[in-house]
Amino acid sequence: MIKRLISLVVIALFFAASTVSGEEYSVTAKHAIAVDLESGKVLYEKDAKEVVPVASVSKLLTTYLVYKEVSKGKLNWDSPVTISNYPYELTTNYTISNVPLDKRKYTVKELLSALVVNNANSPAIALAEKIGGTEPKFVDKMKKQLRQWGISDAKVVNSTGLTNHFLGANTYPNTEPDDENCFCATDLAVIARHLLLEFPEVLKLSSKSSTIFAGQTIYSYNYMLKGMPCYREGVDGLFVGYSKKAGASFVATSVENQMRVITVVLNADQSHEDDLAIFKTTNQLLQYLLINFQKVQLIENNKPVKTLYVLDSPEKNCQTCSPK
Numbered sequence: 001m002i003k004r005l006i007s008l009v010v011i012a013l014f015f016a017a018s019t020v021s022g023e024e025y026s027v028t029a030k031h032a033i034a035v036d037l038e039s040g041k042v043l044y045e046k047d048a049k050e051v052v053p054v055a056s057v058s059k060l061l062t063t064y065l066v067y068k069e070v071s072k073g074k075l076n077w078d079s080p081v082t083i084s085n086y087p088y089e090l091t092t093n094y095t096i097s098n099v100p101l102d103k104r105k106y107t108v109k110e111l112l113s114a115l116v117v118n119n120a121n122s123p124a125i126a127l128a129e130k131i132g133g134t135e136p137k138f139v140d141k142m143k144k145q146l147r148q149w150g151i152s153d154a155k156v157v158n159s160t161g162l163t164n165h166f167l168g169a170n171t172y173p174n175t176e177p178d179d180e181n182c183f184c185a186t187d188l189a190v191i192a193r194h195l196l197l198e199f200p201e202v203l204k205l206s207s208k209s210s211t212i213f214a215g216q217t218i219y220s221y222n223y224m225l226k227g228m229p230c231y232r233e234g235v236d237g238l239f240v241g242y243s244k245k246a247g248a249s250f251v252a253t254s255v256e257n258q259m260r261v262i263t264v265v266l267n268a269d270q271s272h273e274d275d276l277a278i279f280k281t282t283n284q285l286l287q288y289l290l291i292n293f294q295k296v297q298l299i300e301n302n303k304p305v306k307t308l309y310v311l312d313s314p315e316k317n318c319q320t321c322s323p324k
Helices: 055-071 085-090 108-118 121-132 135-148 185-198 200-206 277-292
Strands: 011-015 029-036 042-046 080-082 105-107 210-213 216-219 235-243 247-256 259-268 293-297 304-309 317-321
Touching (some): 029 277, 042 277, 055 108, 055 121, 055 135, 055 235, 055 247, 080 121, 085 121, 108 121, 108 200, 108 216, 185 235, 185 247, 200 235
Antiparallel strands (some): 210 216, 235 247
């Protein structure tokens, strides 16, 4: 198979010999994208620009904003967070992912751990209220951050990705009960890339298959982590989501061929019938990346590449070098 060069840089990505070409492979989901974290190169995409409901994977942005507030000194990991009635009462709804919040006061670190590891909704709301004062004001911060990244097509109505009808009277102004957060796959890849590049420490949480919260063991819904039913070596994040409108979605990150990649799979086929469909689909996409891409060093850093002879110049020749 002819290798196709896609980036002429010192460290480059290229197609390796494979039995599966990009033209032959199609992910078994409505929408998908795969991106190299370091370069931002798109390695695969399928209808990645269509804006659709994405459920809990929108917690990527909530998580990013928590880390950002801490990095700016506006929050400390040990800062206390008082649990208002809104997130507390939501813990009694056993149809959504959550943790008990009986103490009514936790640290930022404790709540973020429950949010990232367990995809818990009430901790996300509590953190949103801590940062924004109210969840709607936090949503305004989410929208502002998206604009700063050049994302203008997303629809954000809450901090969790839950359908609005779960939230009762606590919904964002002028939204409907059946509204939920909507992004395209490309948007989510951009958010995930910012999160991983700016706050790589999130992987210490997202790689955990379980953790202790308030004296109880809580578990991850990322079944591709070690010890889980669909374990794949290299996978260490990020967020899984499901709703009736969104189907099953998964924003994953993994190291394949010593290259960290981000994959976004939205509305996996058969996900309403098969709880593992989203992980099977993501595994197939990661396998495609493993087979078809690798990083190679084309030239050594800061080494002469070629001597160029220059006409009508005081210098007879000059050398071109690779960038440092």
